[in-house]
Amino acid sequence: xxxxxxxxxxxxxxxxxxxxxxxxxxxxxxxxxxxxxxxxxxxxxxxxxxxxxxxxxxxxxxxxxxxxxxxxxxxxxxxxxxxxxxxxxxxxxxxxxxxxxxxxxxxxxxxxxxxxxxxxxxxxxxxxxxxxxxxxxxxxxxxxxxxxxxxxxxxxxxxxxxxxxxxxxxxxxxxxxxxxxxxxxxxxxxxxxxxxxxxxxxxxxxxxxxxxxxxxxxxxxxxxxxxxxxxxxxxxxxxxxxxxxxxxxxxxxxxxxxxxxxxxxxxxxxxxxxxxxxxxxxxxxxxxxxxxxxxxxxxxxxxxxxxxxxxxxxxxxxxxxxxxxxxxxxxxxxxxxxxxxxxxxxxxxxxxxxxxxxxxxxxxxxxxxxxxxxxxxxxxx
Numbered sequence: 352x353x354x355x356x357x358x359x360x361x362x363x364x365x366x367x368x369x370x371x372x373x374x375x376x377x378x379x380x381x382x383x384x385x386x387x388x389x390x391x392x393x394x395x396x397x398x399x400x401x402x403x404x405x406x407x408x409x410x411x412x413x414x415x416x417x418x419x420x421x422x423x424x425x426x427x428x429x430x431x432x433x434x435x436x437x438x439x440x441x442x443x444x445x446x447x448x449x450x451x452x453x454x455x456x457x458x459x460x461x462x463x464x465x466x467x468x469x470x471x472x473x474x475x476x477x478x479x480x481x482x483x484x485x486x487x488x489x490x491x492x493x494x495x496x497x498x499x500x501x502x503x504x505x506x507x508x509x510x511x512x513x514x515x516x517x518x519x520x521x522x523x524x525x526x527x528x529x530x531x532x533x534x535x536x537x538x539x540x541x542x543x544x545x546x547x548x549x550x551x552x553x554x555x556x557x558x559x560x561x562x563x564x565x566x567x568x569x570x571x572x573x574x575x576x577x578x579x580x581x582x583x584x585x586x587x588x589x590x591x592x593x594x595x596x597x598x599x600x601x602x603x604x605x606x607x608x609x610x611x612x613x614x615x616x617x618x619x620x621x622x623x624x625x626x627x628x629x630x631x632x633x634x635x636x637x638x639x640x641x642x643x644x645x646x647x648x649x650x651x652x653x654x655x656x657x658x659x660x661x662x663x664x665x666x667x668x669x670x671x672x673x674x675x676x677x678x679x680x681x682x683x684x685x686x687x688x689x690x691x692x693x694x695x696x697x698x699x700x701x702x703x704x705x706x707x708x709x710x711x712x713x714x715x716x717x718x719x720x721x722x723x724x725x726x727x728x729x730x731x732x
Contacts, residue, residue, distance in 0.1 A: 354684045356715060358691055359698065363406065365622045365654060367583035368451060368531050370406035370697075373690070374711055377658050377701035378409045378455040378534070378589075380426065383731050387414065387421070387428030389437035394444035396731045399708040401450025404715075408450055409587070409625075409699065410441070412457030412536050413525075417517040419476050420458040422469030429454065429521040435528060442529045453587060454525050455534040456518055456576075460542025461551065462595050465499055466491050476514060478546045478568070479553040480505045483596025490598070505554065511568065514542070519575040526580045533576055534587040535569075537616075538627050540594030543569045547612055548594065548602055562603075562611035573619035585622040587656070592628065592635060592643065606636055610650040617651040624653060625699065630660040632685055644695035658699035661686060662710070662720055679703065679720040708732070 359373045383393055401408050414421030416430030428434045438454070445452040461482045463475040475482075482499040489496060506514075522533045537543035545551040546568040552559045558568050569588070576586060590613070594600040603609035613624065626644035634640050641649065644657035664680035686698060704710045705728070707721045714720075 354687060356683070356687075358687060360715075363654075363696060365532070365585035365587075368407075368585050370451065371404070372406040373697050374405055374714075375407040375656060375697050375699040376400050376405050376409055376704050377699035378411050378536075379701050379705055380411045381731060382423055382425040384425055384427035384434075384437065386424055387426065387430070387434045389427050389434070389441050391440060392731050393427070393437070394441045396708075397441055397452065398444035398448040398450070400704055401445040401448040401452070403709050403711040405450065405704075405711050406697070407531075408445055408452040409534055410452060410454040413438075413454045413521070415456050415458055415514075415517040415521040417458060417476075417514055418473050419460075419463045420517065422459060422464045423467045424469065426457075429456070429524045435524055438525070439528045446529065451531040453532040453534045453585075454530055455536050455587075455589070456521050456525075457536040458514060458518070458542040460540075460545050461499070462541055465495050465595075474503055476506055476510060476542055477503055478506055478542075478551055478558065481551045481553065483540065483551060483594065484600075487594070487597025488599050489596065496596075511558065511571075515568075515571050515575050518572045519579045522576040523579040526584060530584075532585040532587065533580055534589065534625065535572060535576070535621075536589050537569055538589040538591035538625075540596045540600075543572060544591070544594065544602070547590075548600070550600070551596075562608050563615055566612050566615040570615040570619035573616055573621055577620035586620055587623045587625050588616055588621040589625040589627055590643070590647065591626070606639075606646060606650060609646055613647060613651050617653050621651075621653060623697070624648070624651065624655045626655055626657055626695070628657075628659045631657045631689070632682075633659075641694060642689070645689070648695060654696040656697035656699050657686075657689070657695045658701060661698065661700045662703035662714075663723065679706070679723050681720065683714065702728075705732075 414428045461477045480503045592601045624647035644655040648655035
């Protein structure tokens with residue numbers, strides 16, 4: 352197979368951040384930060400991948416300083432002296448390896464204490480008190496869903512203000528430590544996505560209603576972060592069609608709805624949409640071959656990044672868990688076809704880079720990729 356990676360080797364600039372190439376490490380939760388504190392092993396994990404010459408490292412989801420942001424005790428946080436010291440070690444290690452790193456700020460929203468019952472007291476944050484559909488395709492046990500289906504009180508104005516303030520505080524902490532930008536997890540049925548998603552946002556106030564009003568919470572988070580980090584650092588925003596509550600769900604059924612949802616986020620200060628889908632080569636609307644990243648770029652005029660199944664050949668299923676038989680493959684020619692049409696600006700690679708810290712070196716050298724080892728999902732390698 353003969354092809355050139357030259358198009359992906361071009362630099363790219365978002366505000367004050369210049370990346371030497373277009374390949375990014377996607378965010379992947381590792382559960383290796385005890386009591387929320389990233390360890391030296393976590394710093395080494397990211398630094399080894401930065402040393403391969405990737406354009407950018409996106410961190411795993413980082414819980415913002417709110418009690419219901421992250422349930423598992425090993426999810427990293429950005430909310431205290433010890434956790435901040437741990438993140439300084441991560442950021443410094445990536446920079447020393449010649450890389451750039453942007454933390455992904457995360458609030459689990461309705462998914463808090465669903466897959467893992469954490470020790471925190473309180474209730475999950477749900478825009479309208481609704482968790483999700485009763486018949487959604489999910490990847491965890493039916494018992495967990497049953498416990499979630501009972502409605503809870505909707506978020507109050509105070510709840511909303513507290514969460515927005517927590518996002519701003521986390522962003523302030525991150526840039527004070529030297530982070531190169533801020534990424535926001537607005538996908539997969541977590542808090543911001545559940546404001547965007549019509550099924551879980553049935554509010555009748557300024558935070559709900561038509562698509563533009565459902566985007567108001569996410570836009571408020573973006574504006575609060577922009578006010579904290581200034582104009583030099585970029586803001587990336589992850590979106591998806593599918594949800595943890597239902598892998599068949601759609602954020603938008605038409606381009607018009609997607610435009611109404613993403614437009615207010617772009618206007619608020621998003622520089623790039625990180626478009627998460629199961630497989631990058633899957634169109635999302637009938638009558639067009641564009642994937643989610645392609646539509647985000649077309650509708651907003653902002654930069655976009657694709658992700659999903661790059662260098663893996665078991666990527667088209669509806670479930671998120673990785674089959675042990677998953678194999679590495681070189682689907683970069685297919686990816687390059689889309690990239691060279693201008694469909695998206697950056698390419699995020701997840702499991703292939705988790706599997707092999709030197710994956711990008713192998714790709715540039717034209718070497719075969721390492722066979723996918725499912726054990727790497729459970730360890731820092």
